[in-house]
């Protein structure tokens with residue numbers, strides 16, 4: 075930044091800061107920051123404006139470095155990005171206005187505006203990039219977490235496993251269901267697998283197709299599938315779609331399916347008290 | 350009151366979003382749980398066809414009224430490759446993607462009114478309505 079511009083900015087610092095703190099108060103109520111206490115709010119804004127001034131003559135790489143610790147804190151506090159970009163925009167406006175009011179000659183220079191623009195743009199870029207990085211991390215770890223609870227195969231008795239499916243089945247999950255099913259059947263030496271779709275909100279042709287394919291694959295490795303948890307409205311839509319589930323066994327509830335599975339493996343549940 | 354909701358379909362998330370919007374409106378209009386499931390499933394089929402065959406397009410849903418009847422209209426439109434032979438895609442089991450080929454004939458059965466308009470290399474628009482009874 076041009077030394078004379080920097081000098082004038084620093085000279086007017088107090089005036090700019092005071093105006094900006096006043097201006098930014100207005101955003102507070104629009105931007106869901108009401109839950110933050112007054113003292114944290116004030117000190118964070120204070121720190122924010124100090125950081126802005128610290129970066130006045132840094133090049134963009136140094137800006138990233140200087141700001142990263144601070145942005146991490148903002149992210150943890152849950153400070154909305156929107157508030158920050160608006161804050162920086164109003165800071166830019168106030169700075170330009172304040173300096174224009176001095177009537178100095180350089181204010182008529184396009185260079186003057188460009189310097190201030192690029193200073194604030196660097197800051198916005200650094201903050202936006204930190205924020206989006208943290209969102210990407212969050213999305214990534216949630217995706218991993220979701221994948222883990224995606225399609226568990228649970229051995230419940232010797233030779234009997236249950237796969238409860240909950241939530242939407244997209245193509246990625248459908249692949250996982252197939253993999254876990256086949257691996258698990260072999261690993262647990264299962265004879266019967268109960269696939270429970272109580273928690274699947276929509277059974278359309280794609281979901282039905284994947285279930286049919288999974289059941290056929292399970293048959294190929296020497297076990298049987300029973301589809302359970304078919305809610306009445308799902309039964310009706312599947313019939314409307316013209317999908318034939320008659321080829322493999324279906325039961326309305328997991329409980330009934332379990333009784334069938336035990337029978338298929340030559341066992342039953344007996345009530346000891348009645349004997 | 351007649352507000353239209355549009356959902357862009359360009360990923361599998363769009364399919365889920367369209368379904369959720371559809372279920373919400375169907376419930377608001379007063380459809381029972383079986384019809385809610387029918388409408389939601391129909392939307393799922395139409396949205397997935399858009400995603401699979403046209404890459405992108407949109408689903409729009411709205412409440413409609415005619416001759417004292419109330420209902421829900423679902424419009425699926427895209428500017429994809431279009432359908433060459435509309436009659437054959439309406440047959441059960443016809444598929445070009447190794448699917449079940451049950452989607453479009455299924456939607457026709459799930460809904461009450463069904464109208465398909467498709468022009469090769471122009472795109473496809475499917476209008477369907479479920480009436481409340």
Ligand SMILES: Nc1ncnc2c1ncn2[C@@H]1O[C@H](COP(=O)(O)OP(=O)(O)OP(=O)(O)O)[C@@H](O)[C@H]1O
Pocket residue numbers: 279280283394398399402403427429430431432438443444445446447448449450451452453454473
């Ligand atoms: N929006 C579209 N644009 C272009 N072609 C389409 C569109 N929708 C459907 N088609 C064509 O119509 C065929 C039949 O569609 P339909 O939904 O009935 O079955 P499918 O998608 O092949 O399988 P399923 O829906 O049972 O999983 C598709 O294979 C595809 O070739």
Ligand SMILES: [Mg+2]
Pocket residue numbers: 279394397398448451452453
């Ligand atoms: Mg289809």
